[in-house]
Structures are given as structure tokens and as C-alpha cells.
Amino acid sequence: MAEEEVIFTEQMKRAPGEMCWLSVLSCLLLACCYVGSLYVWRSDLPRDHPAVIKRRFTSVLVVSGLSPLFVWAWREFTAVRTISPLLGLLGIRLEGFISAIVLPLLLTMVLFLGPLMQLAMDCPWSFTDGIRVVLAHFHHVIELLRFRQGTLSGIFLSAVFQFSYTAVFGAYTAFIFIRTGHLMGPVLCHSFCNYMGFPAISTALEHPQRLIILSSYLFGVLLFFMLLFPLTDPSFYGAPTPVCTLTSSPSCLCFS
Template sequence: MAEEDLSLLTEEVKHSDGALVPPEGLCGVSVLSCLLLACSYVGSLYVWRSDLPRDHPAVIKRRFTSVLIVSGLSPLFVWAWREFTGVRTVPSLLALMGIRFEGLIPAIILPLLLTMVLFLGPLMQLAMDCPWSFMDGIRVAFAHFHHVIELLRFRQGTLSGIFLSAVFQFSYTAVFGAYTAFIFIRTGHLVGPVLCHSFCNYMGFPAISTAMEHPHRITVLSSYLLGVLLFFLFLFPFTDPSYYGLPTPVCTLTSSPSSLCLS
């Protein structure tokens, strides 16, 4: 590895064998910083007191304002983390956050295409069912899960049903969060996770129960299975860091990029 790559961390400590390790406590501070930023983002959605449903235009505008403020302050938060921990990196602050031009076109196309491959079954089902335009079919075929607070507040469903819905939603969003984080680490771009998130929000969770009762069940279910298989087949090739400009910003935070970053 080039000598300049080994100087990414200015506060590193050397073991007796010469290996570089990050400053003591850096991992804990970094994890807490991530949690604080995430909690700030989610918490900003609930600072507004209102008796209106969450889908009311007035509530949506307020939440949009909160998210816009937190998102605008996030670069300052990352800068503060870097200054506090003493970490010095070759990439700029914006590049660390996935905002860069190198490899931008592949970052726009490939992660979104990979996600659409995963949704091959639902897309096939929509194409077969909707008698109007394809995009109109997407708009009405799926619905988002409401938040637990919203369900309890307006007495929508039983307590046990709301709890099970919350567990399902948490599990689904946790898996999706891991997937978008994987895309960010592999590509070093923010645009990929944003587009994939928008697409998945637009599609909603696949209506598997409807697919089981579909008149063309074999074709639809085969599309579901084919989409999953192709997704895992293309997962690493479509996110190969060489398409997006090596080394990726996230990987260059370490003294030696891991096999995940280079594979």
C-alpha cells in the first residue's frame, strides 16, 4: 500500500508488530455519533404537536421542514465528529458523505437497477394487472405501513395487530437499512441509496399473498423467485467499487481496506 494511504489517520497507534490501530475510544465515539444523528433525524419528525393525521398536507410540510434542517446540519455534524476524534482523511468532507462526481453515472444507474431486479416479481405483477399506465398501477397497488403512534392515536386496529405490524415494519426497515448502507460502503456515493430508498417507498412491500392467488400464479411467483436469484447473483458485480472510482471514501477511512471494500 502506498505510504500516503497509511497516513490517513493522524492519531493512530502502532502495535509491536507495526500494525496501525485507531485511537482509543474512536469506535465508541463514532457509533454514538451515528446514533445521535439518526435519533435527531427521526426525532425531528415528532417535534410538531398536532391533532392532524401524519398524511395531512400541513403535517407533511412541517415534517419536511424538520428533515430539511437536520439534513442541512448533518455536514456540520460530520465535521464536528472529525475534529473531535482527530481523524484526518484524504477525501474531502463532502466526499466522505458520498457527494462526489467520480463514478456518478454508474452510481445513479446500477444500484437502482439492482433494486428493480429484486422487485422483478411485483413489477411483473403490476404489468399484468393494471389496465391503465404502469406508473398509475404503482401508485395504487401498494400502501405504506402507518407508524405505531399513528395507529394507536386514531384507534386503527387492535393493540396486538399494531404490535405485530410494528415488529414487521422494524424488521423490514432494518434489513433495508443494512442494504442501503451496503450500497453506500461499496459505491461511496449517496445518490444510490437515495434512489433505492425512493423506489422502495414508492413500491411498498411486495403483495406476496396476492401473488399466491393470482390467475397467473406460476408466472408471477416464478418472477418473484427469479428476481431474488438475480439480485444475489448481481449484488457484488453491480456494486463493484471499481465502477465508482477506487478507493471509495468509506473504505479509505481504514489503514487497509477490507475485503468487503475490494471484492
Template sequence: MQVENTHPRCFLGLLSCLFLAGLYVGSLYVWRSSSPRDHPSVIKRRCASVLLVSAVSPAVVKTWMHWADVKVDVSVWELMGLRMDGLVAASILPLLLTIVFYLGPLVHSAMDNPKGFTGEMQCALAHFHHVIEERRLGKESMSVILLVAGMQFLYTTVFGAFTAFIFIRTGHVVGPVLCHSFCNSQGLPDISSALQHPQSSALLFLYLLGGLLFLVLLFPLTDQYFYGPIPICSLAPLPASVC
């Protein structure tokens, strides 16, 4: 059998992913407004943009599968993580894993915030594309904006790898969505504040314990046993034994 070269298809797949990412971020800036991004009118417009891009995404995936000649036995919805098999586990276990990682910050929040955990839900993460808005509003100097954005970009890159891992291991999109929402509500663990806390020893122990438990539970809680057969879309050629 002549093995088909998969490099063009992989390249086309990469371009499709970049196109979707660019389309998502670009859709947030099609609305011209002098208001900050947390203004209600801006939020409504951005929600409309995100919903539109989300509606277009399946068509982009389907088009890529057609151009790359990728044939699978499941629907495009299942490939994108929208399936019923293992849905309950996919809605609980990845989020539980993320909460375990935030054990220290959650206890820290409960100790210092009169409103408990809900007070922390007002925080959100920024991304590199927010540099444009911060600069336009003149809130900080460019060096400070870039430093903050760089740290946030590093954090969101690591987080993106984690959610991609969750998606690949579970075959569900609900886990990454819930983990993303939770992490956005919590932000970066504030270790510097924990070091200055009156109960610093206990808090640092919980920070460390949460991280260790996360590593121990990472693979067990994402085991395929909980989620059923995972739809796979592979560009690799079939082994010679099946020919």
C-alpha cells in the same frame, strides 16, 4: 510503534450515528398536530424538519472527526457520498439492481393495475415510530399495530443493511436515496396475492427469478470499477509496515 486503542473512537462514532438517527426521527415529532402524517400541512412541516437535520448532519460528522482525531485526505462531503466520480453509474446501477429484485411484483402490478406501475407509487412503508401516531388516532388495537410495525421494522432493517451495503460499495449516497424511494413506492412483495393469482405459476417464477438475479448481480453491479476510488474513513491503526 505504540498502537492506539481505537475502542473509544469507535464508541464515539456509534454514539454519533445514534444521535443523528434520533435527531432525524425526533424532528418529525416536534410539531404538535391532530392531523395524520399524510396531511399536506404535516408533510410541509416534516419536510422542513428533515431539511434542517440534513443541513446539520455534515457539522455532526465534522465534529465527530475532530473529537475522534480522524484525518483523511478528502472532504467531509465526499465521505458522506456527495462526489462526482462515478455519479452516473451510482445513479443507475444500484437502482437497476433493486428493480431486478422487484421483477415479480412489478409484473404483478402491471397485470392487475389499470394504471400500470404508476398505481403502485401511492403505497409507502411505515416504521416503528409510526406506532405513536396509529395509537393516538385509534385506528387499530395495540396488538395489531405492534404486529404490523414489527413486520415493517424487520423489513426496513434488512433494507437498511442493503442500502448501507450500497453506500459502502459505491461511496455514493445517491444510490441509497434512489433505492429507498423506489422501495417505499413498492412496499413488501405481495407473495400471498401472487399465490392466488390466475397466473400464479408465471408470477411465482418471476418472483424467484428476480431474487436469484439480485443475488447474482449484487456484487458485479456494485464493483468499485464503476465508481472510481472510494473515500475511506477507517479507525483501524496503520499496519506496522508503514511506520
């Protein structure tokens, strides 16, 4: 589409690889700022204490509020120009909004078909219990060691597993964002996965109805991969794909 074409400077034409690395480093810097903001408060209380949660919420709110300014600075420094506004690049727009709410969440629920079936059979959690389930990150190791919640080796192995799981999940939500061009899809998928937690596969293996549950696990995974690209087709969301492409070709395009 002509109105979506990006004007690249001579610098980007000469060194697209440098712009790519600069973009990657910018993403890492923003992620480090996000995690680092959680530790600007000095406190002897555990991270689940209400006072600590309020402080961390404030830190995250500030960093999230400054993120658009960070993206704007990246765009100006790298000389990438788009006709679409900054909010559009951040995935905040009205085109395809309903699809962005429904389809990515539906796709994620398909992936969790086994755990959902298991939850429906057992109903072990109340709504409040489910809300308290959160994704774990590597920086939680500091809290676990600080309050002596387990051995060093046990905490490290747990962190490696949790980091691997959340890294895969991060790649998935990034894929959703790039394919749909909307922020709402990744947000809802993240909230849903927070609620579900990591699938209790060991419990499923010992369940009285394990054949049904394990079949649901398998069917959900197969159906997920079958629907991954069809349900994230950019035509459903009012945006071309990809969101941004940096190649050695002078004619490469960047869309919002």
C-alpha cells in the same frame, strides 16, 4: 493509494474499539435526531394531513442540512483525517456518478422482478397511487394509537414486521453506500422501494398466472444475489473500498 491514506492519532492507535463505539453512537444520535424532529410540532392532525407534512418536511430539511456539520464534528472529535473533502465522505462527488445512478437502481429492480412482473400484468395503481406508498417505521405506532387505527396487539405486530423489513432495507442501502461511495444510489433505491412497497406475496399466490409470477420472484432473488457484488464493484464508481475501516492495525485506511 497514497493520497487517500488517513493520518491516525496516537489515541486511535491505542483504542480503535472506543472510536468504533463512538462512531456507532454518533450514528444512532443522528438517526434519533432525524426521527425526533418529526415530533417537535404539536398538532392534533394526523401525520398525513398536508399541514403536518409541510412541517415535517421542514424538520427533515433542517436536520438533513445540519448532517454534514454533524459528520464534520465526528471526524474532528475522533481525529480521523482524510485528504478527501467532507462532501466526498458524504457521497457527493462526480467520479462514477452515472454508474451510481444506474447500477444500484438496476440491482434493486432485479430484486423486485416478481412484483414488477405482477404490476405489469395487473397495473392496479396509477402513478399518483404509487407515489403515496411509503415505507413504515416504528414511530408510526404513536400515530396509529393516537387516532385509534387498530388494536394495540395488531399495531405492535405490524410494527415489528415493518421494522424488520425496513431494518433489512437500511442495511442494504448502507451496503450500497459503502461499496459505491455515492449517496445517489441509496437515494434512488429508497425512492424505488417507496414506490413499490412490500411485495404482495399473498396476492401472487392467488394470481391466475401465479406460476409465472412466482418464478419471477425466485429468479429475481437468485439473480440479485448473483449480481450484488459485481454491480457494486467499487471500480465502477471511481472509489476504493471500504469507505471507512477502523481496526486494531495502525496501518488501517479510510477512504472516501
